[in-house]
Amino acid sequence: MLTKRIIACMDVRDGQVVKGVQFQELRHAGDPAELAERYNVEGIDEVVVLDITATLESRQALARTISAVAHRIFLPLTVGGGIRKEADAAAAVDAGADKVSLNTAALNNPALISTLARRYGSQAVIVAIDAKRRGNGFAVYVRSGTSDAARDAVEWAREAESRGAGEILLTSMDRDGTRSGFDCEMTAAVAKAVNIPVIASGGAGDLDHFCDVFTHGHADAALAASIFHYDDTRVSELKKYLHGRNIPVRL
Amino acid sequence: MIALIDYGAGNLTSVRKALTALGANFATPERPEECSRFSALIVPGVGNFAATSALVGPWRDTIADTVRQGTPLLGICLGMQWLFEGSDEAPEVPGLGVLEGRVTRLRGNSDAGLKIPHVGWNALNFRRPSPRGADLSYPRSQMLAGLDDGAHVYFTHSYAAPVTDACVAATTHGDTFASVVERGNVFGVQFHPEKSSDAGLRIIRNFLEVTRSTPSAAATGAEAEC
Numbered sequence: 001m002l003t004k005r006i007i008a009c010m011d012v013r014d015g016q017v018v019k020g021v022q023f024q025e026l027r028h029a030g031d032p033a034e035l036a037e038r039y040n041v042e043g044i045d046e047v048v049v050l051d052i053t054a055t056l057e058s059r060q061a062l063a064r065t066i067s068a069v070a071h072r073i074f075l076p077l078t079v080g081g082g083i084r085k086e087a088d089a090a091a092a093v094d095a096g097a098d099k100v101s102l103n104t105a106a107l108n109n110p111a112l113i114s115t116l117a118r119r120y121g122s123q124a125v126i127v128a129i130d131a132k133r134r135g136n137g138f139a140v141y142v143r144s145g146t147s148d149a150a151r152d153a154v155e156w157a158r159e160a161e162s163r164g165a166g167e168i169l170l171t172s173m174d175r176d177g178t179r180s181g182f183d184c185e186m187t188a189a190v191a192k193a194v195n196i197p198v199i200a201s202g203g204a205g206d207l208d209h210f211c212d213v214f215t216h217g218h219a220d221a222a223l224a225a226s227i228f229h230y231d232d233t234r235v236s237e238l239k240k241y242l243h244g245r246n247i248p249v250r251l
Numbered sequence: 252m253i254a255l256i257d258y259g260a261g262n263l264t265s266v267r268k269a270l271t272a273l274g275a276n277f278a279t280p281e282r283p284e285e286c287s288r289f290s291a292l293i294v295p296g297v298g299n300f301a302a303t304s305a306l307v308g309p310w311r312d313t314i315a316d317t318v319r320q321g322t323p324l325l326g327i328c329l330g331m332q333w334l335f336e337g338s339d340e341a342p343e344v345p346g347l348g349v350l351e352g353r354v355t356r357l358r359g360n361s362d363a364g365l366k367i368p369h370v371g372w373n374a375l376n377f378r379r380p381s382p383r384g385a386d387l388s389y390p391r392s393q394m395l396a397g398l399d400d401g402a403h404v405y406f407t408h409s410y411a412a413p414v415t416d417a418c419v420a421a422t423t424h425g426d427t428f429a430s431v432v433e434r435g436n437v438f439g440v441q442f443h444p445e446k447s448s449d450a451g452l453r454i455i456r457n458f459l460e461v462t463r464s465t466p467s468a469a470a471t472g473a474e475a476e477c
Contacts, residue, residue, distance in 0.1 A: 002365075002424055003372045003403060040448060045372055045405075074269055076405060076446050093262050098446065121261060121298035123368060123407040166368060166407075195361050197370050220366065250372040250403040 003248045004214045005045040005221035006235060007199060008228050010035060011052045012081075015061045018052065019177070019226045029229040033068040039228065040073040042235035045250060047073065048101065048169075048223060051081030052144070059088070063095040070096025080128055080169075089116050093124070101126040101169055104142040107149050107156070110163055117164030126199075127160035128169040129153050131186065138186050145173050153186065154193045161194045168198045169223065175203025177226065182209055187217035199223050207233065207241045214247050253277040253462065254289035256314070258305040260329055261297035269445035269452060275459055283313035291322060291462035296329030297443075300354065300410065301341035303333045311347060318349055323436045323465050325458045331432065331439030332412055340410050349437050352413040357426050365425040369411075372403040373442075375420040375430055392419040394433050394440070396457050404430070404440075404447040404454075411441060436465065 010017045010032050017029040029035070036047050049069060051062045059082065066079055079092040080101025089100045100120075106113050106127050116125045130145050131138040131153040138153035149156075157168050170190050172183035182203045191198040197220035200213045204224035213219045227233045239249045253270070257263055257279045270277050270293075277293070280286055292314060296302065306314070318324045326334045337346045338354035346354070359367035377400040379392050411428030414421050420431035422441070431454075432439040438458060444451035 001374065002369065005371050070265070070268060071272075074265075074272075074445060074448050074452055076407075076443075094264065096264050096268065098262075098265060123297060123370065124261075167370065195359070195366055196368070197366055218364070220364075220371065 001248050003045075003250045004219070004242070005199075006210070006238060006249070007046040007048055007221055007223040008035075008039045008044045008235070009048040009050060009201070009223050009225040010229075011050045011225060012062065012065055013051075013053045015065055017229060019229060029226070032065050033072045035229065036069045037072045039235060040075060043239055043250065044075065044228075044235050046076045046078065046221070048078040048080065049097075050101070051079070059091070063091060066092060066095035066097055078126060080126070086112065086115055086119070089120075093120060099124045099126050099166070101128045103128040103130065106160065107140070107142055107151065110159065113160060113163040113165055117166070122164050122166035125165050126167045126169050127157070127165040128171065129156060129160075129190075130171045130173050132173040133183070133186065138189065141173060154189050157190045157194050157198075161196050165196060167196055168194060170198055170200055172202035176201075178203055179205025179227065181205060182213040182217055182219070182222065184212050184217035187213055187219050191218040191220070197221060207238055210238060210242060211245050211247060214242070252289050253291045253293055254280050254286055256280070256292060256294045256306075256310070256330075258296070258302065258310070260302035260305070261295070263295055265443075265445045266293070266295045266327065269455055273452065273456055273459060283309040286313050286317045287320075289322070290465070291458075292317060292324045293327065294324065294330035294333060295327045296333070297407070298329060299340060300329065300332060300338040301344055303329065303346070304341070304344045306333070307344065311345075315347060315349065318347075318437060321436055321465065323458070323462050324349075324438065326439040327445075328408060328441060328443060331441050332410060334432065334437060334439050335412050338410055350412075350415065350417050350432060350434065350439075352415050354410050354412050356410050357408075357424060357428070360425055363425070368407060368409040369424040370407045372405055372447075373422050373424060373430075374401045374403055375422060376400065377420050378414070379419050392431070392433055393461050394431055394438055394454055394457050395419060396460075397453050398450060402450045404442040404444065404450055406430075406442045408441060412439075436461075
């Protein structure tokens, strides 16, 4: 039986892992390669490296970070943040990324999804959607959550799938960094609308939140950052808990 | 020295990295006729079966000859599918055909949460007694040595090979398909061992053990068991 995946996300700036609350107030959380190795030992299923500054200088630092992480762990590795064109994706893949995550660039230039899916396969292309609740829908934001994209998350996820995306990484901006639980309603709305896996992100605070997003949220995978970085919740402990609640996980 | 066949289907960085970490010597042959100089072949690959059309012709003929002479071959993901006769994904492209059967699309079932592509960690269900088991009446699987029945590995694919007598481990995602095949000197894995943490590295190491224990085909002229 296919297991539910637990994914650790590392927001990286200048080669260091940082984490903010609702996209603000950054604090340092350590060396990416060392953290990734610790997660691997604890049984993490996948690792995401997000370049949160995405300037030209950080792009070169990012390649070094990807390479350092990729040499320490033998797990699927996704890279995102500032991938604007095919060459950015190629640089990430050449440095050791298995998948690239597109956000703003996918909305500005949806053809990029198809271009990368043709070159690397759909399994290598994740479309990341940052969204918050508005009325009965879920409004998509771009540019690290600063700009309203005037799109609905469900409708955009469907289009991303039709253009060749292999997975959707759905982040609730309302919940990000709050530790108040995933937005299960939003996750379920998107997960039911597409046939590709949906990774839920934003709001992980305790073990029950993961249980909820896999059951009520119909998520295929759940991503978290801060609760793993600071050792509040160990991955191994989380997986044992989920196993005890009859949620299939890799132990 | 192992030949890592690069036919442009996906990125080989992670396979190279895993082989390096395990201390294997490997190179990427530029011409088919170089294949006979290697002690083993690895055909990796992700993406559409149509990508294997780059192997049709001299590459396919040479690899088939090399395998027939007893050189161990490991196909990974698309490379494993290519070991079969062909695939519904690209019906016009012939496979290597060293294993019988055709590759078909997984059916999935969204209502039951069975999405396609099949992405993530799933279990290997052994079809032969565990190499650690006491029953000696079956041939041991060389690829599964040291692994436990039910070990999880990382998959990402939409098409899969049938369960035939070459199948030593099967996996279920709606349909049950061959996740590890092994016959004579021919080996294949549908998942990505280079992305499957310790279990995956063990499987690659098992293949490296096979290559070390197989006398050079060129030296012995041995026929493949299949």
